[in-house]
Amino acid sequence: MGELRLMKGNEALAEAAIRAGTDGYFGYPITPQSEVIEYLMAEKPHERTGMVVLQAESEVASINMLYGGGGTGKKVMTSSSSPGISLMQEGLSYMAGAEIPCIVANIVRGGPGLGDIQPAQSDYFQSVKGGGHGDYRLPVLAPASVQEMSDFVPVAYDLAFKYRTPVLIVSDGLIGQMMEKVELFDQMPRLTDKEINEKYPWGTNGKPAGQERRVLTSLDLDPHKLEKHNFKLQDKYRTIEANEVQYELIDCDDADYIIVAYGSSARISQKAIQLAREEGIKVGILRPITLWPFPKKAIDELVIKGVKGFLSVEMSAGQMVEDVKLTVRERTKVEHFGRYGGVIHSPEEVLEALKSKIIGG
Numbered sequence: 001m002g003e004l005r006l007m008k009g010n011e012a013l014a015e016a017a018i019r020a021g022t023d024g025y026f027g028y029p030i031t032p033q034s035e036v037i038e039y040l041m042a043e044k045p046h047e048r049t050g051m052v053v054l055q056a057e058s059e060v061a062s063i064n065m066l067y068g069g070g071g072t073g074k075k076v077m078t079s080s081s082s083p084g085i086s087l088m089q090e091g092l093s094y095m096a097g098a099e100i101p102c103i104v105a106n107i108v109r110g111g112p113g114l115g116d117i118q119p120a121q122s123d124y125f126q127s128v129k130g131g132g133h134g135d136y137r138l139p140v141l142a143p144a145s146v147q148e149m150s151d152f153v154p155v156a157y158d159l160a161f162k163y164r165t166p167v168l169i170v171s172d173g174l175i176g177q178m179m180e181k182v183e184l185f186d187q188m189p190r191l192t193d194k195e196i197n198e199k200y201p202w203g204t205n206g207k208p209a210g211q212e213r214r215v216l217t218s219l220d221l222d223p224h225k226l227e228k229h230n231f232k233l234q235d236k237y238r239t240i241e242a243n244e245v246q247y248e249l250i251d252c253d254d255a256d257y258i259i260v261a262y263g264s265s266a267r268i269s270q271k272a273i274q275l276a277r278e279e280g281i282k283v284g285i286l287r288p289i290t291l292w293p294f295p296k297k298a299i300d301e302l303v304i305k306g307v308k309g310f311l312s313v314e315m316s317a318g319q320m321v322e323d324v325k326l327t328v329r330e331r332t333k334v335e336h337f338g339r340y341g342g343v344i345h346s347p348e349e350v351l352e353a354l355k356s357k358i359i360g361g
Helices: 009-019 034-043 059-071 082-087 089-098 124-128 146-163 173-177 193-199 223-243 263-278 296-305 320-328 347-359
Strands: 003-008 024-027 052-055 076-080 102-108 166-172 179-184 247-250 257-260 283-288 290-292 309-314 333-338
Touching (some): 003 009, 009 034, 009 146, 009 179, 059 076, 059 089, 059 102, 082 102, 089 166, 102 146, 102 173, 124 166, 146 166, 146 223, 166 263, 257 320, 257 347, 263 283, 283 296, 296 320, 309 320, 309 347, 320 333
Parallel strands (some): 024 052, 024 076, 076 102, 102 166, 257 309
């Protein structure tokens, strides 16, 4: 068993960044994720592993620092909350186009605009549809516990370098601020510059004699060359969709009804299905762990199995429900239940929504 600690979700994310062998964290404080950079500054990881931690002058600066650091093959990471992530969208589009790996963690808060500092899930569209310009997608991991805030950091790095892409970890203010017991994984070594140069021959680490120049850019003024690059990207995204879907099924074997929920909503829904089963209503949960790629096949299999209806439970006005509907294709009932602007639903409200919108609707 690894080291056990009682930690906030944001602290677990920060500690995992150190232990995953991160070379550089570049961020800017914004509630409710400020503990990430605060923990890193207090922990002084440069003394533990040599990891650089820098508070940038803005979110725009931090995402472009990731472009530079990730372009050398280093493990780099940032975190922010909804308005800050919005400011990073141009840089994320650039990095997707230039195929540069990194981790971006979004501890979502209520919106639109500045909104408030309470938890929400209203950044779903921004996360899974490509929030910036152009035809691109980013793998998106959605932790539902403080433990997963830690565990998903090395998973995200594996995806980022396997596919040369930015990877999002999308959590919310509830999981970021809550405290739970966490089993921390052992320290992973940082790669040396020589190891990086051998492992990632695309990295911009100087030009040894006889080696071609390495240029990482998303700019190409020849439309035919740019189209060819886009074909390559789309092939990569299809490969990710085929191989990297992750989800959890809870009490779905005998379920007549399915709640689709991720993150905090999935945790709340677990109590809701317990209440439902006490009343004799057979309900299960499908929890997407990857919001993109979305678990379409798992939903399709539940439809074929004869599920009578799906309720998409979100802390939003209804965003993931669109992906559920696209998968179900009107073969059975699909409805949405959500709370907005940082209001958290209760298990009782989820059960009542299931009864009124799906069972009795």
